[in-house]
Amino acid sequence: MVVKKKAVRDLIFPPSRQVNLLLFNLADFKIAVIILTLYIVNCFHIMNKAEDHILVVFGATGDLAFRKIAPALYYMKLYGNLPENFELIGIGRKNLNTVDFRKRMREGIISFSEEKELKYDVIEALLRHFIYIQSDLVSPEDYRSLKLMIEQLNVERKMNGNCIFYFAVPPGKFIDITNHLSEAGLTVESDGFRRFVYEKPFGYDLASCRELNNTLHSILSEKQIYRIDHYLGKETVQNLLVTRFSNGLFEPLWNRNYIHHVEVTAAESIGVENRGGFYDSSGALRDMVQNHLLHMVGLTAMEPPSSLQPDAIGNEILKVFQSLQVIKEEEVPEYVVRGQYTASVVRGESLPGYRQEPGVNPDSRTETFVAIKFFINNWRWGGVPFYMRTGKKLPARVTEIVIHFKPTPHFLFHIDDMDKSVNQLILRIQPDEGIVLKFSIKKPGTGFSVENVSMDFHYSDLEQARIPSAYERLLGDVMTGDKTLFARDDIVEAAWKFLEPINNAWATNPDIRIYGYPAGTWGPEKADELIGEGLTWRYPCKNIADEGLYCEL
Ligand SMILES: NC(=O)c1ccc[n+]([C@@H]2O[C@H](COP(=O)([O-])OP(=O)(O)OC[C@H]3O[C@@H](n4cnc5c(N)ncnc54)[C@H](OP(=O)(O)O)[C@@H]3O)[C@@H](O)[C@H]2O)c1
Numbered sequence: 001m002v003v004k005k006k007a008v009r010d011l012i013f014p015p016s017r018q019v020n021l022l023l024f025n026l027a028d029f030k031i032a033v034i035i036l037t038l039y040i041v042n043c044f045h046i047m048n049k050a051e052d053h054i055l056v057v058f059g060a061t062g063d064l065a066f067r068k069i070a071p072a073l074y075y076m077k078l079y080g081n082l083p084e085n086f087e088l089i090g091i092g093r094k095n096l097n098t099v100d101f102r103k104r105m106r107e108g109i110i111s112f113s114e115e116k117e118l119k120y121d122v123i124e125a126l127l128r129h130f131i132y133i134q135s136d137l138v139s140p141e142d143y144r145s146l147k148l149m150i151e152q153l154n155v156e157r158k159m160n161g162n163c164i165f166y167f168a169v170p171p172g173k174f175i176d177i178t179n180h181l182s183e184a185g186l187t188v189e190s191d192g193f194r195r196f197v198y199e200k201p202f203g204y205d206l207a208s209c210r211e212l213n214n215t216l217h218s219i220l221s222e223k224q225i226y227r228i229d230h231y232l233g234k235e236t237v238q239n240l241l242v243t244r245f246s247n248g249l250f251e252p253l254w255n256r257n258y259i260h261h262v263e264v265t266a267a268e269s270i271g272v273e274n275r276g277g278f279y280d281s282s283g284a285l286r287d288m289v290q291n292h293l294l295h296m297v298g299l300t301a302m303e304p305p306s307s308l309q310p311d312a313i314g315n316e317i318l319k320v321f322q323s324l325q326v327i328k329e330e331e332v333p334e335y336v337v338r339g340q341y342t343a344s345v346v347r348g349e350s351l352p353g354y355r356q357e358p359g360v361n362p363d364s365r366t367e368t369f370v371a372i373k374f375f376i377n378n379w380r381w382g383g384v385p386f387y388m389r390t391g392k393k394l395p396a397r398v399t400e401i402v403i404h405f406k407p408t409p410h411f412l413f414h415i416d417d418m419d420k421s422v423n424q425l426i427l428r429i430q431p432d433e434g435i436v437l438k439f440s441i442k443k444p445g446t447g448f449s450v451e452n453v454s455m456d457f458h459y460s461d462l463e464q465a466r467i468p469s470a471y472e473r474l475l476g477d478v479m480t481g482d483k484t485l486f487a488r489d490d491i492v493e494a495a496w497k498f499l500e501p502i503n504n505a506w507a508t509n510p511d512i513r514i515y516g517y518p519a520g521t522w523g524p525e526k527a528d529e530l531i532g533e534g535l536t537w538r539y540p541c542k543n544i545a546d547e548g549l550y551c552e553l
Helices: 004-014 026-047 063-078 097-114 118-127 141-156 169-184 206-219 235-246 275-278 283-299 310-322 327-337 414-421 471-479 491-507 528-532
Strands: 053-058 085-093 130-134 163-167 194-198 225-227 259-268 336-342 345-346 350-353 371-375 388-389 397-407 426-429 432-444 449-457 513-517
Touching: 053 141, 053 432, 063 097, 063 118, 063 471, 085 097, 085 141, 097 118, 118 414, 141 169, 141 513, 163 169, 163 327, 169 194, 169 206, 206 471, 206 491, 225 491, 235 283, 259 283, 275 310, 283 388, 283 397, 283 491, 310 491, 310 528, 327 336, 327 371, 327 491, 336 528, 371 528, 388 528
Parallel strands: 053 085, 053 163, 085 130, 163 194, 194 225, 259 388, 336 513
Antiparallel strands: 259 397, 336 371, 345 350, 371 388, 397 426, 426 432, 432 449
């Protein structure tokens, strides 16, 4: 027995590396010191605390500040994640004063916090540190006043000069405002840090993204720039890293030898709401694929990073993007399907089509749905098809990554049961965050009938079930200076580069069709042809349009 144990131990740890008190040699000691050092560094990384600072929000009267930023700050305050000294200067064009602004932020917190039981004393304690400035952000004088206010607050509150500037304004204003801040002397890190948070979309195409990066780099260092892709702030997106790299179980299977294809879906049940004007100049490819979907692909397909340092993870994601097989303009009809929702009736309720939405051009050819088949040309993924799709007015709000494993090389059981023998790993990003593993078992009874079952893990089953919002996590990271979950300049450019031929083909070739799909269905039928080979997309919830009322979630 003893011999057996030793043999197993030797197999796992070569004898020269076993920590044996009697044979503790210098090499082992050095390794132990390195591991301990790494552990301590990692602990500090996790325990980083936000330093005192002033948060300046440009666009503080907008939807993002109302629905996302204000509730996120409330939870940070509630859970003790805001620094001791924290001031917020909100800037908008609306004619408000500080009292009105606090009232608006209070409404945002109350309406969009996930919990019903709110701590009103915490809300008031937070709002006491909010100040409003009205400005159209054009006059240099306004920036000089902003600088004065920041200096005064620093003296009054005995703060150390740290500042975060959050750009919750239309992307067309990013360069302009950064230039003004630079002229006013607010970009230089002479007294405390200066961090600059840019909302998506970061650019409109490859050229505008490069221009934006170049202009920002002429004023700021990359270290100061935080490009937000709020999908990266989602707990379940980060869990992709942990699922993949903390389990020995998956890595041997995570490649072209065992994976048949990979599917990434980000479905929205809502339409364009009151953002028709903005959306019509953007579309699903720019709004969802360029950032959220491609980042999920990056994390699914990347090689293990050398550490959890931001650049180590970024380098691996960049390599995936650089390995994406270019879809040439002439191949776009073969690999990409675009669609637009049309009027429909869902549960007896009439829904308008996209072209009837307020702010949308009645002849618009902007896509509200896009599905893409593509390949990653590297040793791990060569030949494995990846499929991604996203759309508005689909039957459900659901984001998930599905790893479809190859079937067994020879099916031993009844041929009719072959379809039931499906192995899938479903990583559910939202809602009902969790992981499902589908596999086959013997159906109880005589013979060898096969049945497919699911092993289902829900985050909500955990004792500490509260999942912080993406904005809470990302704001916290900006405050502590952790750039792991922010998009790097070269990564954003690589993503635009991949999409460039698709955008060009759609813009220049009127023969490429845009397919209609009734609101409340899973997109154009043409998208089913894309996945081909007798396969179908996974439908986490069937159509809720009147012809099929059924939902799996
Ligand atoms: N809302 C979201 O959930 C969401 C999600 C992801 C990314 N984003 C991004 O976040 C940014 C803000 O989005 P939002 O939804 O909050 O937009 P929004 O509701 O339209 O608000 C925009 C804000 O910017 C101000 N603003 C608009 N045009 C301006 C101009 N020309 N000069 C100066 N200020 C101007 C507005 O001021 P007034 O209202 O006072 O006129 C308002 O405070 C955009 O880049 C958007 O793409 C938003």
